[in-house]
Amino acid sequence: GDGGRAGAGTVGQGIDHDRMVNADAHPGQWASYSRTWDEQRYSPLDQINDGNAQDLGLAWYDDLETYRGVQASPLVIDGVLYNETIFNVVTAYDARTGRKLWTYDPGVGKEWAGLACCGPSSRGIAAWGDSIIIGALDGRLIAIDRHSGKEIWSAQTFDRKDQYSITGAPRVYDGKVIIGNGGADYGSRGFVVAYDAATGKRLWKFYIVPTDPAKGPDGEASDSAMRIAQPTWHGKFWEAGGGGNAWDSFAYDPKLNLVYIGTGNGSPHMWHFRSEGKGDNLFLCSIVAVDATTGAYKWHYQMVPEEDWDYTCTQPMVLADMKIKGRTRQVIMQAPKNGFFYVLDRGTGQLISAKSYVSVNTWASHVDMKTGRPAVLPTAHNTTTPHLMNPSWMAAHTWHPMSYSPKTGLVYLSAQEQAAIYARAEDGQYRYVKGRNNTGQDHASQPELRKALMKEVLASEKGYLLAWDPVKQREAWRVSYPLPGSGGVLTTAGNILVQGTINRTLAIYRADNGLKLWEMNIDQAPVAGAITYMVDGEQYIAINAGWGGSPVYNLNRDGPFRFATAKLMVFKLGAKGVTLPPMPPATQDAYLPRERIPADVAARGATLYGESCNRCHGDNATGGIKDLRKMNKEAHDSFLDIVLRGTRLHNGMPSFEGVLTEAQAKDIHGYLITRAQEDW
């Protein structure tokens, strides 16, 4: 193995094709988001295993000093651990001891949090040669020297005037840096770009959705694909960008030389407003395969035609070779937001199988094997009457890393059943606003019906760790949790599975049967995926432990606000003596204003809340990163300063100046007071 040593004088050869393709010859390293280009998030290390996991202890930790969700997977190369926290600050540590070697802060403006629907998170960094590559929230790709932390090159991937942000981890495939962006919710046209990792030169660009045909071809790698996509769109869809943003997931097959792009939802969300309720709207919620060298279109498979629900197919894609009906197939697997588990041939995009992995699916009864299309239920498309969808925009499974163990043949993911109320606005009531969450939804009509539906939402919430057999397309086993919101998954050759849980623990299960081997209270519910590495003959498990983003549940929904700051935590066998600081006390100063709020104010506030606040603070103001029904007196008194003048920017709460007027912010405040009075 490459149990390299940290520190001076140990410059490695750098990450190259051989180190990635023959990653199992370097079991100690974790040099890409999911370790390998196939995104299996499986490690061949087995020193920590099903026979000794109970001896794990905390080896070291670092306080990341934020309450926001830290979503990154660290990298480990030659004994150095590289970690990224919110706003893309990267720190290099001695992977054995946690000693800090350097920190690089790209100086991302805190206001960029306003264009990240679910928080200023980053899911990680990439490595190539002797550099670390950052995809910054403000759209920069930045290469830094991994030995010194000094900048090598920087390139801006989108126009900073537009409604984009980067939250996903870049990948480097044979020297080409691949990155997409978020922004489908704010009015943007999704695209993916490739840059030369050595020089920062742009190589190709692939648009995911078409634009105004009067403009002619883009002159980009996606032109042939846009000829296929254009006839599937109607009306003036380009005004709100169209969306499709690839904000998280990629995979790469070096033999086929194909890059797989998982694409996102439409902008605005409502199909009726986006495309006159007509057409499949390619390539929303699809997997698109492109040539890695040129970016040219190769094939696509659309999971969600007629996208109408903020369903994304940006969820992790995992490549594996497996025996199906007697034949070894090269597959690509995905469990996107819509609740179906898909197995496709990754050479051709042909559907091999698809099965729902959640117990309720109000979207489609099945996927037709002849046409490859979902049998969408007649009740699924949105009308002006509020109805429940499950899965919802909060997803049956979202970006949380999925793992495939070639040893068990099973796929593991954090599954959830979390319904939401949908209704489209009346005709004439929706208008595109740059920078606002452009859903086209109505959040206020028929309040009595909504209250009844909300009860059903709360009664039906479920979260569980799901082990899925992709060949038989059926559940192997599950571990149920009291609520949605547990994290990503790692498996290893030691027959262990590592997951952060909503019970504020890190847990280890047997990968073959789900039996719990070890669990430790860590005062935090990690949403990120764990990694594992080996240095000097010792195996470690590392995870960023911080809770936030989607699912928009609240760790404190039924009590006062209480949780620990996010931490990078590292575990090994037999570690003793390192303990976490005591949990901060709960805040007890929630304040209930008594004023009566007129119904029309609350109704206007409800819609504005749905467009600008619910991604972080929960549908119906029932949770999220901070429960706004439990604001203290000071927050109520300074509400307009917080919302419009950015006085809590340092916490990651953006300013909505220019997006909301003062009157609109007051309506939102009125709505929140109503919600506090209802639920106090």
Ligand SMILES: O=C(O)c1cc(C(=O)O)c2c(n1)C(=O)C(=O)c1cc(C(=O)O)[nH]c1-2
């Ligand atoms: O359409 C987009 O551009 C976009 C971006 C992001 C993001 O960048 O985090 C998310 C989503 N959509 C999304 O639909 C979603 O459910 C989601 C959850 C999270 C998260 O951080 O937990 N991000 C995003």
